[in-house]
Amino acid sequence: MSSSKATPKIVAKADPRLEAAMIERPDPSPKELKTEEVGLKRVARPIRHVRHVPVKSLIFYSRRGPIEFSYDSKIKLPINKNKVIVQIQYVGLNPVDMKIRNSYQTGIYGAAGLGREYSGIVTHVGENVQSHWSEGDEVYGIYFHPRQAVGCLQTSVLIDPREDPIMLKPMCLSMKEASGALFALGAAYNILDKLQKSGALQKNANICIIGGTSCVGMAAIQLLKKHYNLYALLTVITRGDGRNLLKKKFPSIADEMIFVNYLTCRGKVSVPLKQMIEEGQITDFDEETNEEYTIEYDQGKYDIILDFVGGYDLLQHSSSLIRTGGYYVTTVGDYVANYKKDIYNSADNPSANMRKAFGSMLWLYNYMHFQFDPSVALSKKNNWMGKCSELLERKTVKIVVDKTYDWKNHKEALSYMATQRARGKIILKVEKF
Incomplete structure (x- = not known):
């Protein structure tokens, strides 16, 4: 039987629901939905807390x-x-x-x-x-x-x-x-505080400062004249234009200092100091007027020498320069400071160790190699931090x-x-x- 002749019979015997499904409908088939291509995108992360x-x-x-x-x-x-x-x-x-x-x-x-x-x-x-x-x-x-x-x-x-x-x-x-x-001022204050407590720092004390233009030296000059009210002339050893600098920076106390040029005596500062003590006068040179002038000196030997440069020259002639029972205080030691070679906390030479050990028993004066301990623990003993802050706030120290x-x-x-x-x-x- 051909397929064309069998179709009507099959359809006649078929289920009506099947016949309905075979009817062609005029409605078009649904269109394909377009979708975006799926891909990864970079998203900003939230800011993390820096720890x-x-x-x-x-x-x-x-x-x-x-x-x-x-x-x-x-x-x-x-x-x-x-x-x-x-x-x-x-x-x-x-x-x-x-x-x-x-x-x-x-x-x-x-x-x-x-x-x-x-x-x-x-x-x-x-x-x-x-x-x-x-x-x-x-x-x-x-x-x-x-x-x-x-x-x-x-x-x-x-x-x-x-x-x-x-x-x-x-x-x-x-x-x-x-x-x-704070560092230089703290060092100068602690040195002078020790001397005052020992009874050596009196208002009429005769004091010499070696290294007047060093930071510690300038702090010591101001403290002695403006805080401790030292009324004796203060001998300041400096070099080159140090004299003019100190007079310019501290004009109110410029006339209360005697200056010795470290270079004119080739580092042998004991020579002009001994001469000044023996002759009762010293000759200075005014660079502004290009004239020499003489300063009278009647204070005799020194009660205190503060050395911020180092060297052995003054110690070698200490009997001619320091009074019996006086003080020689150095922050450097017997060797002249050399910033290119010096190391921290280096040991003193044997003669310096002898002076520290036996003091006035052998040399008739007190020797002190001062090393500043800038700690809060030290300040709890003498309140150097608070004192220095007051000195700065009151403009006592510049x-x-x-x-x-x-x-x-x-x-x-x-x-x-x-x-x-x-x-x-x-x-x-x-x-x-």
Whole structure:
């Protein structure tokens, strides 16, 4: 049977529902739905909380190696409950920086930092010290850890106020001046405080300062004349134009000082001092008028000699220069200071050790090799931090800044310090990071 003849019979016997399904309908078939092509897209992630403060610092590995910038240090957050973070703005250089660097003969100890005093702004405050410090406080202080290979010549420093001297910056000081205000002044104050407590520092004491244009020397001059009210003439040994500088910076006490040029006697300052004591006068030269003039001197031998340069010349002639029971105080020792070679906390020579051990028993005067301990622990005994802050706030002591460098120019700054001819503080400006 052909398929054409069988179809009607099949349809006739089929289920009506099947027949309905076979009817052609006029409605078109549904159109295909267009979909966008599936792909991955980059979506911004939410900002994550930074758990540290990045730090940029100046470091070195040995005395012969370069000083370079490092980005490896970080201060973890949150900080210790008893500490604060200070964003550094300026750092004052000190001779001790060069002595510490000279102590690192090789790089086996790793990276070491520079800078011992600073000024800056508090950015983070620990929970336990929020009653004393606030974010935004302008502060200055000392960061002295010579044996821990750290310094404050970096963008941020973690400070422990229980150990590191830190105070609010006096309103009368700029941030630049504040960065060089505390170390030298603190050293001079502690020296004179010891002498006063020993009974040696009287208002009529006859005092000689060697190194009058050093930072400690200028601080001592101001303290003696403006704080301790010394009314005897003060003998100041300096070099070159140091006399003119001191008269210009401290005009109110310029006539209360006798100047001796260190260079004219080729470093043998004992010669003009002995001559002045024996003859009762000294000849000086006024560079403005180009004329010599004579100053009468009737104060005799010295009660106190403060030596901030070093050397053995005055000690060799001490019997002709120092009264019995007087004091010879040095911050350097028997050797003339040499910033290119001196190392930190170096041992004295045998003769200096003998003077320290036996004192006036052998030499008829008291010998003191003073080394400043700029710690909060010392301040708890004599409040040197508070006293120095008061002296600065009252403008009793003026901070003299010689030169300011960007910290990128640290080589120039250290080279200038190495000449030992700075007339005041050398300051480095720290950039923000």
